[in-house]
Amino acid sequence: MDMLAEPLQWALAAFVGYLSGSVPYGLLFARLFGLGDIRKIGSGNIGATNALRTGNKTMAFLTLLGDVFKATVPVLIFMPYGVTLAAIAGLAAFIGHCYPVWLRFGGGKGVATYIGVLFGLSLWLSLVFALVWIVLAYVSRYSSLAALAATLAVPLAALMLGLPVVALYTGLMTALVFWRHRANIRRLVDGREGKIGAKG
DSSP states (O other), rough: OOOHHHHHHHHHHHHHHHHHTOHHHHHHHHHHTTOOOOOSSSSSSSSSHHHHHOOHHHHHHHHHEEEEEHHHHHHHHHGGHHHHHHHHHHHHHHHHHHOOGGTTTTTHHHHHHHHHHHHOOHHHHHHHHHHHHHHEEEHHOOOOHHHHHHHHHHHHHHHHOHHHHHHHHHHHHHHHHHTTHHHHHHHHHHOOOOOOOOOO
């Protein structure tokens, strides 16, 4: 009985996390605001950045909140049972956002949901993410570069803070963020990536 306890708990944390993370708030809010299918707007992404391209800042803000807290909630639910279960729930929520079964596994790029996981796991790591993003965004004017650097800094900071489990799971999320941003990385290398505030 005890031998099955941990795998069952891991499975439950993963299930709850994925279910929460897979809710496509961008798609739902776009329809609620009468904006149609967000996947046919801008980049076709369901996340908050593309939601902003609709021109409706309220809808974009609600999408951002949804994408953040759909990861924070499952992490906080499982945190009383240990950081490993909380981290599993967070990783699953992150994967659910990037690959929601309801949308044939076509989801967002995961940055807002990554932040949501950090809010639940460690406010210090949330601060690390925010500081790196702000500095890089200000210096480079590339939002994607700032996000990539911030996600790279988090697992390193977790190791420095003596949080190896958190470092492992955030490291996995960082790898997936890089994979989801591969087109952005190619544009950064080619000098074709759009800068913050650029027109057209």
